[in-house]
Amino acid sequence: MDSDMKDLVCGMKVTAKSPHMLEHEGKSVYFCSAGCKAKFAADPAKYLQPPASCCSAHASAESAAPAPAVAGAVYTCPMHPEIRQDHPGACPKCGMALEPEMPSLDDGENPELVDFRRRFYWTLPLTIIVTVLAMAGHRLQLFDMATQSWVELALTLPIVLWAGAPFFVRAVQSVVHRSPNMWTLIGLGTSAAFIYSVVATVVPGVFPESFVAMGRVSVYFEAAAVIISLTLLGQMLELKACSQTSAAIKSLLGLAPKTARRIGAGGAEEDVPLTHVHVGDLLRVRPGEKVPVDGVVVEGGSAVDESMLTGEPMPVSKRPGDKLIGATLNTSGALVMRSERVGSQTVLAGIVQMVMQAQRSRAPMQRMADQVAGYFVVTVVAIAVLTFLGWGLFGPNSSNASSWVYGLINAVAVLIIACPCALGLATPMSIMVATGKAATQGVLFRDAAAIENFRKVDTLIVDKTGTLTEGKPRFDRAVAGAEFTEDEVLRLAASLDQGSEHPLAGAIVKAARERGLNLDKAVGFESSSGIGVRGVVGSRQLALGNTALMNQLGVDIGNLAGPAEALRAEGASVMYLAANGRAAGLLAVSDPVKASTPEALAALKASGMRVIMATGDGLTTARAVAARLGIDEVHGEVKPADKLALVDRLQREGRVVAMAGDGINDAPALAKADVGVAMGTGTDVAMNSAQVTLVKGDLRGIAQARAISNETIANMKQNLGFAFVYNTLGVPLAAGVLYPFTGWLLSPMIAALAMSLSSVSVITNALRLRGRSPNQGGGR
Numbered sequence: 001m002d003s004d005m006k007d008l009v010c011g012m013k014v015t016a017k018s019p020h021m022l023e024h025e026g027k028s029v030y031f032c033s034a035g036c037k038a039k040f041a042a043d044p045a046k047y048l049q050p051p052a053s054c055c056s057a058h059a060s061a062e063s064a065a066p067a068p069a070v071a072g073a074v075y076t077c078p079m080h081p082e083i084r085q086d087h088p089g090a091c092p093k094c095g096m097a098l099e100p101e102m103p104s105l106d107d108g109e110n111p112e113l114v115d116f117r118r119r120f121y122w123t124l125p126l127t128i129i130v131t132v133l134a135m136a137g138h139r140l141q142l143f144d145m146a147t148q149s150w151v152e153l154a155l156t157l158p159i160v161l162w163a164g165a166p167f168f169v170r171a172v173q174s175v176v177h178r179s180p181n182m183w184t185l186i187g188l189g190t191s192a193a194f195i196y197s198v199v200a201t202v203v204p205g206v207f208p209e210s211f212v213a214m215g216r217v218s219v220y221f222e223a224a225a226v227i228i229s230l231t232l233l234g235q236m237l238e239l240k241a242c243s244q245t246s247a248a249i250k251s252l253l254g255l256a257p258k259t260a261r262r263i264g265a266g267g268a269e270e271d272v273p274l275t276h277v278h279v280g281d282l283l284r285v286r287p288g289e290k291v292p293v294d295g296v297v298v299e300g301g302s303a304v305d306e307s308m309l310t311g312e313p314m315p316v317s318k319r320p321g322d323k324l325i326g327a328t329l330n331t332s333g334a335l336v337m338r339s340e341r342v343g344s345q346t347v348l349a350g351i352v353q354m355v356m357q358a359q360r361s362r363a364p365m366q367r368m369a370d371q372v373a374g375y376f377v378v379t380v381v382a383i384a385v386l387t388f389l390g391w392g393l394f395g396p397n398s399s400n401a402s403s404w405v406y407g408l409i410n411a412v413a414v415l416i417i418a419c420p421c422a423l424g425l426a427t428p429m430s431i432m433v434a435t436g437k438a439a440t441q442g443v444l445f446r447d448a449a450a451i452e453n454f455r456k457v458d459t460l461i462v463d464k465t466g467t468l469t470e471g472k473p474r475f476d477r478a479v480a481g482a483e484f485t486e487d488e489v490l491r492l493a494a495s496l497d498q499g500s501e502h503p504l505a506g507a508i509v510k511a512a513r514e515r516g517l518n519l520d521k522a523v524g525f526e527s528s529s530g531i532g533v534r535g536v537v538g539s540r541q542l543a544l545g546n547t548a549l550m551n552q553l554g555v556d557i558g559n560l561a562g563p564a565e566a567l568r569a570e571g572a573s574v575m576y577l578a579a580n581g582r583a584a585g586l587l588a589v590s591d592p593v594k595a596s597t598p599e600a601l602a603a604l605k606a607s608g609m610r611v612i613m614a615t616g617d618g619l620t621t622a623r624a625v626a627a628r629l630g631i632d633e634v635h636g637e638v639k640p641a642d643k644l645a646l647v648d649r650l651q652r653e654g655r656v657v658a659m660a661g662d663g664i665n666d667a668p669a670l671a672k673a674d675v676g677v678a679m680g681t682g683t684d685v686a687m688n689s690a691q692v693t694l695v696k697g698d699l700r701g702i703a704q705a706r707a708i709s710n711e712t713i714a715n716m717k718q719n720l721g722f723a724f725v726y727n728t729l730g731v732p733l734a735a736g737v738l739y740p741f742t743g744w745l746l747s748p749m750i751a752a753l754a755m756s757l758s759s760v761s762v763i764t765n766a767l768r769l770r771g772r773s774p775n776q777g778g779g780r
Contacts (some may be wrong), residue, residue, distance in 0.1 A: 007031045010039050011721035035362050068133040072093050075100055088112065093179040113239040116166075120232040123163040126155045127222075127229040134222035138214055145215040156221040178353040180377035186231060188381070188413035194224040198410060199492030218405050220412075227416055234245065255327035256348055256773045259679040260292035263336065275340050284492040285324075293326040294341035306696075325365075340375040347695075347721040348678075380418040380731065384411040387735040395475035395736075407734075413746045417754055418727055426719035429766035434712040437770055442680075443705045447598040451692035453675050454709035460604060460702065461646065464625055466662035467592040467679055467699070473504050474513030476572050479563045489585035493544050495537045495578050499525040504573060504589045532575065543578040550583075552577050554747070557583050571624035593625065600628055602701035607706070608653075614643050614669075643669035659690075660702065677702060699769075715769055727760050 009031060021030040025045055031037040075082040075098035077091035087097050090110060091330045130152050133140075137148050149188055170185025174180055197219035204217040212218075235504055259271045263282040277283065277293055291304065301319045306328045324337050326346045343349065391407030431448045438445055445451050455597060462468055478486040478493075494512030497505035499522055512519060522542075525535040530544015543553055550557050555578040557564075564574045572588040604611060612633040615622050619636030627635040635646060643659070647669050650657045659669045662679035670676030676690035679697035694701035732738070 009037075012637070021586060035101050035257050049303045062117055080740075088144045088174065090166070092173055092177045094269050094300050104345055110239050116232050116235050119163040119166075120229060120267055122237060124229060125226045126159055128160075130155045130225045131222045134220075146204075148199075149216050149219050149221075152219060152221040153198060153201050156194070156197075158227050159225045159228055160190070163232060164190060164224075167231060180381070184377055185380060185415040185418055186227070188384075189412040190224050192226070192408065192415075193220045197221045204290050207375060213590050219469050220409060223409070223412060229629045230336070247415045255290070257290040257292050257327070263288075266436065275343075277339055279342055281339045283337050283339060285330045285337060287330060288335060289330055291324045291328045291330060291335075291337070292344045293339045295324050295337040295339040297322050297324060297325075297335055298338050299336035300334050305329040305331050342433055373433045375736070377419070380414065383731060383735060384414040385413045387414050391736065410734065410745065412664070414731055417730040417734045417746065423552065426723050426762055427716045429763050430716045430769065431713050433766045434708055434715075438708050441701075441704055441708075442698075443708065444680075444693040445693060445705070446691045446693075450675055451709050451712050453656070454658070454692070454705055456656045457609065457658040457675055457706070459610045459612065459650055460616050461643070461650075461657060461659045462631075462699070463643075463661035464613055465591055466621060466697070467660050468597050468613070468625065468629065469593050472572070473507040473589045473591050475507045476567070476590045478585055478587050479560065479567075480585040481560060481583045483578075484584045485587070487515065487517060489577055489587065490515070491519065491543055492537055492540065492584065493575070495520045495542055496522045496525070496533060496535050496542045498522060498754075499533070499535070504575065508587060540579045541581070542584075544587075546575060550578060553578060553581070555583055556580060557586075557588045559583065560586050565620070568620040569624050570626065571621050573621060591630065594698070595699045596628060596700050601631070603700070603703045605630070607703070612646075614638050614646055641668070643674055647672045658702070660699065662697065677705070684695060711769060715766060719765055721763070722756070722762060726754075730754060 008029060016028075016030060022029050022031070022037055022040060024040075029040065029608075031040065053574075061183050072591070075088055077093070080091055080093045080143055083093060083098070085098065091098060117538055131154075133142075133148060133152055133700070137143070138145065142148070143151060167183055168187050168191070170183035171191075173223045174184045186367075200217035202218050204212075213259065232480050245675060256274065258274060260274055260277050260281075261269055261284045262272050263284055269284060274292055283292055283295070285302075287302070295666050297318050299320060301317070304318050304324065305318050306316055306325060320333065324335075326341075327348045341347070388407040388411040391410055393406040395403035395406045397403050431451065435445050436450060471686050475490075476491045480486045480489050490508070490512050494509045494517065497508050498519060520537050522535040522537050525533065527533045530547035532543060534541075534543045536542065543549060544553070547557070555576070559575050560576065560583055564576075564766045567574050567586075567588040570590070572590040574586055574587050577584045600605070601611060603708055610633075611631055613622060613626050613631050614635040615638065619634070622634050622636035626632075635642070638646070643661075647657050651674070653674075657673045658675040658676040658677055660675035660679070662668055670678060670690045675692060677692045678690035680693050681693035692705055694705075730746075732735070733744070736745055740742045
């Protein structure tokens, strides 16, 4: 019986030996983990429902049906991200097909694309026949011309009423929502041509004799049919191109493994779906496998390839105590890890969320396009009316058609060729592609404004610790006083510091252990906030701290002042050790400069950017690091409010400021800056305050981000320029402005093809960003 028991929350097999048990309504219910037990206790009814209706987040990969994921999806518009609903459909503002906010690897083909393809291919033969009859029917002489009009009507009805139905629905919605758009124009143009032709076929006698040509009142069923078929074709191409903009998110989602190898309490191992992993679980990661979730190494050692998330090509050595990022690749040794972040809390999930947020945000440049598009449709309709009246009143009459027929056809061409969609897609498509591309390079933009503003930055403020430096203090050296050796000074200081949680203390203890020094237990340990620690080690009363602590205790450190200042000038932090009231020596701990920092600063300076260091460290240490890196402007011993004031002052001077930092103390300045840049290796607070995150914490990412900004804005301008030129030339041509000079008129069918291709061209141009190198175009 035990073998048949299942965890009601996640579906895993459990036995009565499981320590996670709960009494419910007189029955014992067993679970695989404390997490599942807690979920059941919070809402038993949810998990006691029949399996067919269960939508548990822990459903196994084999039994998970795509329906629940679709049911819980949020659909939004690429042009109007404020439009959100729980089912597919069309945007009420622009009529574009709504897309899933979060793409899924299990997503099949776009259902709207499937629908449009079916409508297109089923009615394409009818469109071809109608067009042939319209163009050559009088030569083929299959019917008399009046009968031919009825044949064309019969063939066109399914095209207009079935194939074109989605377009007319969108056109009506645009009027109902008072948001005229591309579908308003297509609906007006197509219905005008179709309704005119129906009336001309059914009751031709209502038209004057001048409308009769070749034995019938001229009809334009072929115009309506071809416009709908070409619009369907254009939508198919557009939907196919749009689907590629989510490729970056899908590639990120695809990085995560599907299963993890969990080590049970008794040492037994089993492969479980990733959704079954809980915080605190022990997981084995074998060579060649991906790290399943974020966590820490507890056993073993290996080199882990983190390039898929950070862009860093070299594998990173991992030992017990080192952090692991989910979805990275274990290249060589076997590891046992403890999970710390799972599900939506992992670094990978955070990256996906940030990319999604950026893709759905609106660039400031888009506001101009929105304002233009708001008046565009109304203007086009007015031009179409003027075209109809102008041709009807002043146009030529020919043997084939009257001036009013010319007016109708040219007005339809004006309505069809105008493309507000190309204008509306110009910036969102560039943003979507650029943010996805940047994410694969370890640069995360929070929103479109950050992309647009980054290229304008002329001043960069950088924190020192964790930004310019590694943020991991390392023991440098010990200087011994009279009657002590360097090793003894280090041993005593490390013995005392075993009770301290300060990063500098950790560096000292680690160095002593690496040297094999025997550490004693400290008695009576106490910490004096901000100045040092005290305690008894062996027979000695020890104190370890800065100058303030030594002065407080009356310890004379005059003999050590010279070496201390020399070490500070090299960028090290200095602590004095006193034993029984006398100076025993000093210890220097340094924070090494990141290997990539000099190259990054050189590139930024070469681009003309002003670089300023602002750090909470002592001014002497700050100046030493700045001198080594060639930074001329230094602010030391600054508090968070001072950094904020520095950003504010520079902005009032007219500078466009970027702030790069990694700590909680940097958060106010990151939020205030025109562009805040957080190190991905820093605190969550810093990353939440910044508009850009560098996943690997490498300042070279700033140069990459600036290059991406330049490329993206150039691409957006190309798209806007193309849309503007297209409409500026297309609308007058369709209205027949050139007819008196060239005799050119634009067929509505050609106008429909041009309209469809304009949107596709904008999307295709945006997709070019995927192939651009992140180093191109930067720094200018």
